[in-house]
Amino acid sequence: MHDFAIQSQNLREAWEQGLQQGLTQVALNMLNEGIDSALVVKLTGLPLEIVKNLPDINADYSQRLVKDFQELSESSLNKIWLDPEEDEAWKHL
Structure with missing residues (x-):
């Protein structure tokens, strides 16, 4: 019974x-459409302080995603995916 309580929590x-992530995305979409932050607060129930900071938070998040993607891409390009025999076999196809 105790495990069920933990799973439920x-x-x-x-x-x-x-739910919070969904509301946050909706609020950001509303702001991007030019809807006043006071109306966004009223319709989403999010605190004004969070709504006011959403564009900055989203920009930081987007920059971090781009940086992570670039690092992953560079790492992937530097990785040797095929051993020399496989690489040689592919050259002839």
Whole structure:
């Protein structure tokens, strides 16, 4: 029974986190469409402080995603994917 209570709590936390992420994305979309932040607060229920900082948070997140992608791409390009025999076999196809 104790495990069920833990699972239930984890599911509730995950659901609440997903709801917050969804509201945050909707709020950001509304701001990007030019909707006033006071109306965004009213419709989403998010605190004004969070709504006001969403564009900055999103820009930081986007920059971090681009940086992570670039690092992953560079790492991938530097990796040797084929051993020399396989590489030689592909050259003849």
